[in-house]
Structure formats: structure tokens, C-alpha cells
Amino acid sequence: MKLAVVGGGSTYTPELADGFGRSADSLPIGEVVLIDPALGRTELVAGVVRRILARQGHPARVTVTDSVTRGAEGADAVLLQLRVGGQAARHGDETWPVECGCVGQETVGAGGLAKALRTVPVVLDVARQVREVAPDAWLVDFTNPVGIVTRALLDAGHRAIGLCNVAIGVQRRFAQWLGVPPDEVELDHVGLNHLTWVRGARVRGTEAARGRGAGGGDVLPGLLEAYGGELASEIGLPLELMRRHGVLPSYYLRYYWAHDVVVADQREAGSGTRASQVAALEAQLLDTYADPSVDTKPEILSRRGGAYYSEAAVDLLRGLLGAPAADSGTVPRVADVRNNGALPFLPDAAVVEVPCGISPKGAVPRPVAPLPPLLAGLVAGVAAYEELALDAALRGGRHRVYDALLAHPTIGRYDLAGALADRLVAAGREHLAWAR
Structure with a gap:
């Protein structure tokens, strides 16, 4: 190989x-x-x-x-x-x-x-x-x-x-807390790359392993209760927010839900x-x-x-290449793949980050429970931005850059999008053939 x-x-x-x-x-x-x-x-x-x-x-x-x-x-x-x-x-x-x-x-x-x-x-x-x-x-x-x-x-x-390492990092952390092998922890991890939530977790495998911390059901509520303060500190969002909605957001959510706090911190940090x-x-x-x-x-x-x-890379390659001990698509691995109906409110061509069955035939998204409006609205907005961003990357043009910036949920103002577009083009001219 x-x-x-x-x-x-x-x-x-x-x-x-x-x-x-x-x-x-x-x-x-x-x-x-x-x-x-x-x-x-x-x-x-x-x-x-x-x-x-x-x-x-x-x-x-x-x-x-x-x-x-x-x-x-x-x-x-x-x-x-x-x-x-x-x-x-x-x-x-x-x-x-x-x-x-x-x-x-x-x-x-x-x-x-x-x-x-x-x-x-x-x-x-x-x-x-x-x-x-x-x-x-x-x-x-x-x-x-x-x-x-x-x-x-x-x-x-x-x-x-x-491939992203966010999901496998959460899986490893949960397995350590539960005292079970990592491969026995299955996450309900859903969203777009760097815009995901863990909505649940369960322990697969033997009855003995499940009995050590899971009982076969969703272990996320118990983990949020026991370790929520630690997790909240790491991701920079309130514990109450996580408990109220029953999710563990990825740490990238602070750039959306705590945007102004992050900007203030970045300004204080200077260079x-x-x-x-x-x-x-x-x-x-x-x-x-x-x-x-x-x-x-x-x-x-x-x-x-x-x-x-x-x-994460080894797990994925085992399945894609049909290597010995590959799971042949039976154990879901979180990957970034075509939506193809996994999130019905997005186009099939969008790329989502969800658990998939992995085999030499490729990756097939597993069924995903519907997202509540709070999460679905943000995912839809960022997915629209990503489509515009790809168009700008492929075809160039300040007007396409502007449209993508205007669509992004952290920007969303025409004057700000215009100022950012000018700064982006000026800063990136060395790498943007169309802007020279």
C-alpha cells in the first residue's frame, strides 16, 4: 500500500x-x-x-x-x-x-x-x-x-x-471519562466543518463496558453534569447554554455565539x-x-x-482501503461528505460533517435526527456562505468576495462586507491571480 x-x-x-x-x-x-x-x-x-x-x-x-x-x-x-x-x-x-x-x-x-x-x-x-x-x-x-x-x-x-479532528477529540475525551475503549463511544455529531454540535453519545460493545458508565443509553446529559464546567471553560460558552439545549458545541461556536467577546480578547492580545x-x-x-x-x-x-x-486518518484509511480489521462500513466515523439528504434543509451537493459508514465504496452519511431551528438556521446560513465562498475561489472577483462576506452570519452588513472585501483583496493579492 x-x-x-x-x-x-x-x-x-x-x-x-x-x-x-x-x-x-x-x-x-x-x-x-x-x-x-x-x-x-x-x-x-x-x-x-x-x-x-x-x-x-x-x-x-x-x-x-x-x-x-x-x-x-x-x-x-x-x-x-x-x-x-x-x-x-x-x-x-x-x-x-x-x-x-x-x-x-x-x-x-x-x-x-x-x-x-x-x-x-x-x-x-x-x-x-x-x-x-x-x-x-x-x-x-x-x-x-x-x-x-x-x-x-x-x-x-x-x-x-x-477529515477533521474535532469529533475524534471529543470521542477520546468521553471514553476516558467513561472508562471504556474509544471505539465503543458513538457520537451524534452533526453540522458543518467547524460548526458542529454533539447532541448525544452512547456506548457500544459489551454489557460490561456499557455498565461502567452508560447503561446503554445517552451518556451526554451525565457527562455535561459531571464535567460541564470544564467543557464550558474550554469552549468559551456558558454551561447553562449547553444544558438548556442538551448539546456540546464545538469550540468554534464561540466565534458565532460569543463573537464580540472574542474580538475584544483578540484586540487586547494585539499581535x-x-x-x-x-x-x-x-x-x-x-x-x-x-x-x-x-x-x-x-x-x-x-x-x-x-x-x-x-x-482519525488511520481509522478513515482502514475503511476506504479495505485494510485488515476495517469495519466495512459498520462502525460510523465522522467525516466531511456530500449531504445527500442527511440534512434535508441543505442542498444535496453541500458538504456536511456527520457520522458515516466508511468502506472501499466511499462514505455514506448515517441518518441524522432533525436539527432544531436554533441550530438549523445557523447551519443554513453558513452553508450558503460556503457556496458563495467556493464560487469566489473558483471565479474570483471582488463582487463575489463581497457577496460571500455579506452572507456570513458574523458579518451580515453591507458596509462592513465592503471594507472587509477591500482589505482581503489587498492582503491576499500575492496569492490571488485575478486580483493582481
Whole structure:
């Protein structure tokens, strides 16, 4: 089995290698190709990837190239983890919107649109090259904004599925609290990428496992009662809000439901953006990777973000590639896929994030209980924005950028949308061919 990683020079990649190394029996990979234009950095990352795999007794060969066609030739799956413009572009996404009174975030609002505009054309070009040399390969998209990028790939006819680590992080946390194996915790997780809620959780498996914390029913109310204060602090929303509606929102909901509080905090932080923090962490990580004695995933990698990325990727690849111990679609995995009626108030072509059956035939959304108006209204608004954002990414034009911004629930004012559109075009001109 051959896997290619586009953006293989990312400091995330050793996290992925750690997951591969622990899954040698269930995901028999013979070759991993790291594809990245920054060859020097990628060779550094490849060195620690080889050492991690060797320490775990994994036989996979690790190679490096700056050519998508050479690296992806004959691949069974290609993982996309790109960041067009690097942390410098992300820093812009997190600063100029705040100057206009809006949240500065790399996947939400004006910053998220800026990232989509510069990312979609690059990802589509990569996918076109992959299709030339590996027409049957699965494209697994971890590149943000995942919902928009995945829809772009699907609309272009690629075998693509989106992946986010939010759901698996919640699953792992719940399993730890309940004292059961993670795979026995099934989430009612629903929404769009970075706009999701957990509405319920149950424990599958043996009666003994269920008896340890679940009783076979919905365990979410009990978890909110026992750990709600901790969860509320982490996601930045009131515990009473969660209990009243019986949901655990993803932490991205604070950008909508606590927008002005977040903006005030970001203004107080000044230039201390997440991008600047990550840039400093990346420098530390690259120094660590350069040490030939390092053959395990460094502890500081957990501060980089993307927790459980490797577990999510391995779970998904097992099903897509029909690997040994694959669940053949019987155990739902949360993924970003075509709506196809899962949320009836959205177009079938929209990309939603819901539990799916995963098999070599692809991902099929499981039935989803109706969303209440409070949640459905926000999902519908953001889905409309995502459709306009993709149109702007594909066809360009300030007027399309403006329309997408006006549609976003955190913006929604014509004068503000106009100011943001001008700032976005000016800040992103280097990466937007139509704006030069």
C-alpha cells in the first residue's frame, strides 16, 4: 500500500507517522512519500518520520519529492495538508479582520474566506496532477477550510473525503471519562466543518463496558453534569447554554455565539496571534526533529494542534482501503461528505460533517435526527456562505468576495462586507491571480 502526503514537510507529519507506526498490522503501508516544495525542511521531517517508524518496527519506506506527479504515482491514497502562504498569511487572516471589528480566525469569517480563496485553486491543481498518475486514489483532505475545499474536490469529480479532528477529540475525551475503549463511544455529531454540535453519545460493545458508565443509553446529559464546567471553560460558552439545549458545541461556536467577546480578547492580545504562537512552536519542533536521537513524537507537538489527527486518518484509511480489521462500513466515523439528504434543509451537493459508514465504496452519511431551528438556521446560513465562498475561489472577483462576506452570519452588513472585501483583496493579492 502506498500513501502520499502533500504538504509532507509540515511539522504535523510526525504525528501522522506515529499513528501509522502503531497500526502496522491493520494498515499495511509499504511506502510513504512526503511531497513538498520545501525539500530541505521536508528531508528534516522525513528523518524523524523514518526513526519513529523504525522504533515501532514498521517496515514502510519513506521518500521525499517536490513533484506531485512523481510522488503520487500509483498511490492508493493521498493526504492533503497544505497551508498556502504559511503562517505569515495566517497571521494576516487573524489580524486585519479584527481591525474591522470582526473575529480574526483562519477558518471562520473573513479570515476563513481569505484562506479558502488562496487554497482552493492550489488544491484543485494538486488533485488534477494526482488524477494523472493515480486515478483511483482517495484524496483525504485535512486542509482547512475542510468543508469548502472538500466540496471543491467533489465538484471537480475527485474521489475525496474531508477529515477533521474535532469529533475524534471529543470521542477520546468521553471514553476516558467513561472508562471504556474509544471505539465503543458513538457520537451524534452533526453540522458543518467547524460548526458542529454533539447532541448525544452512547456506548457500544459489551454489557460490561456499557455498565461502567452508560447503561446503554445517552451518556451526554451525565457527562455535561459531571464535567460541564470544564467543557464550558474550554469552549468559551456558558454551561447553562449547553444544558438548556442538551448539546456540546464545538469550540468554534464561540466565534458565532460569543463573537464580540472574542474580538475584544483578540484586540487586547494585539499581535499575539495563534499564527505567531504556531510559528514559534514550529521553529522548536524543527530543531527537535534535527536531533538524530529523536525517534518518538515530541511532547511539544501536542501544543501544535491537530490532536488525534493520526488516529482519525488511520481509522478513515482502514475503511476506504479495505485494510485488515476495517469495519466495512459498520462502525460510523465522522467525516466531511456530500449531504445527500442527511440534512434535508441543505442542498444535496453541500458538504456536511456527520457520522458515516466508511468502506472501499466511499462514505455514506448515517441518518441524522432533525436539527432544531436554533441550530438549523445557523447551519443554513453558513452553508450558503460556503457556496458563495467556493464560487469566489473558483471565479474570483471582488463582487463575489463581497457577496460571500455579506452572507456570513458574523458579518451580515453591507458596509462592513465592503471594507472587509477591500482589505482581503489587498492582503491576499500575492496569492490571488485575478486580483493582481
